[in-house]
Amino acid sequence: AQRVTQPEKLLSVFKGAPVELKCNYSYSGSPELFWYVQYSRQRLQLLLRHISRESIKGFTADLNKGETSFHLKKPFAQEEDSAMYYCALNNNAGNMLTFGGGTRLMVKP
Amino acid sequence: DVKVTQSSRYLVKRTGEKVFLECVQDMDHENMFWYRQDPGLGLRLIYFSYDVKMKEKGDIPEGYSVSREKKERFSLILESASTNQTSMYLCASSPHLMRETQYFGPGTRLLVL
Numbered sequence: 001a002q003r004v005t006q007p008e009k010l011l012s013v014f015k016g017a018p019v020e021l022k023c024n025y026s027y028s029g030s031p032e033l034f035w036y037v038q039y040s041r042q043r044l045q046l047l048l049r050h051i052s053r054e055s056i057k058g059f060t061a062d063l064n065k066g067e068t069s070f071h072l073k074k075p076f077a078q079e080e081d082s083a084m085y086y087c088a089l090n091n092n093a094g095n096m097l098t099f100g101g102g103t104r105l106m107v108k109p
Numbered sequence: 110d111v112k113v114t115q116s117s118r119y120l121v122k123r124t125g126e127k128v129f130l131e132c133v134q135d136m137d138h139e140n141m142f143w144y145r146q147d148p149g150l151g152l153r154l155i156y157f158s159y160d161v162k163m164k165e166k167g168d169i170p171e172g173y174s175v176s177r178e179k180k181e182r183f184s185l186i187l188e189s190a191s192t193n194q195t196s197m198y199l200c201a202s203s204p205h206l207m208r209e210t211q212y213f214g215p216g217t218r219l220l221v222l
Contacts, residue, residue, distance in 0.1 A: 004151075006151075009149060043113075043213045043214065043215055043216075044152075044199065044201075044213040045212075045213065046210055046211070049210075086151055086152065096154055096157065096167065097154075097211065098154075099144075099151040099152040099153070100151050101149050101150055101151040102149075102151045102152075
C-alpha cells in the first residue's frame with residue numbers, strides 16, 4: 001500500500017530564513033511525487049512535480065529514492081509563502097493521488 | 110482557465126438527512142474526484158469517476174455514493190448524514206492524459222448536527 005507522510009503539522013519560520021517541508025513516502029514501484037499548495041481562502045493548486053525538475057516561486061523539491069523522500073525547500077522564505085502544503089504521490093497504476101496530512105507553513109515578519 | 114465549481118460553500122444538515130453535493134467542471138475533463146479534507150489527515154479520496162456513469166471507490170467510500178450522469182457533473186451523496194461526516198469536501202477534475210494534475214473546486218464545508 002502506498003503512503004505519504006508529512007511529519008510536521010506546523011512549521012513556523014521568520015521571513016528570509018530557509019524552509020524545508022518534509023515528505024516521506026512508501027511505495028514499492030516507481031512513484032511520481034507532487035507538491036500542492038492552498039493559500040488562505042484559495043483553492044488547492046499544484047505547486048510542482050518532481051518530473052519537471054522546475055523551481056516554482058523559489059521552491060524546489062528533489063526526489064530521493066534511497067531515502068524515499070521528496071522534501072520541499074526554499075532558501076529564503078517570504079510572508080506570502082504562508083499556506084498549507086500537501087505532498088502527493090501518483091502510483092501510475094490508475095487515476096488516484098495519495099495525499100499526505102499536510103503541513104501549515106507560517107512565515108513571520 | 111479551468112473552472113471547477115461546487116454548489117454550496119457552506120451547508121448545515123441534521124443527522125439522518127440525505128445530502129447532495131454537486132460539482133461542475135467546464136473543461137471537458139474525463140476524470141472527476143471527491144475528497145474530504147480534515148486537519149491532520151490531509152485529503153482522503155472518497156470516490157472518483159473516469160467517465161460518464163463510471164465510478165471507482167477511493168480510500169473512504171463508506172457512507173457515501175456518487176453519480177455521474179453527465180461528463181461535466183459529479184455528485185456526492187450522503188444517504189443518511191452522520192456527525193462524523195462533518196468536514197470540508199473538495200471536488201477536483203483532471204484530463205485523461207494528465208491524471209495527476211488535478212484542478213480543485215473551492216470546497217463545501219458541511220456541518221452535520
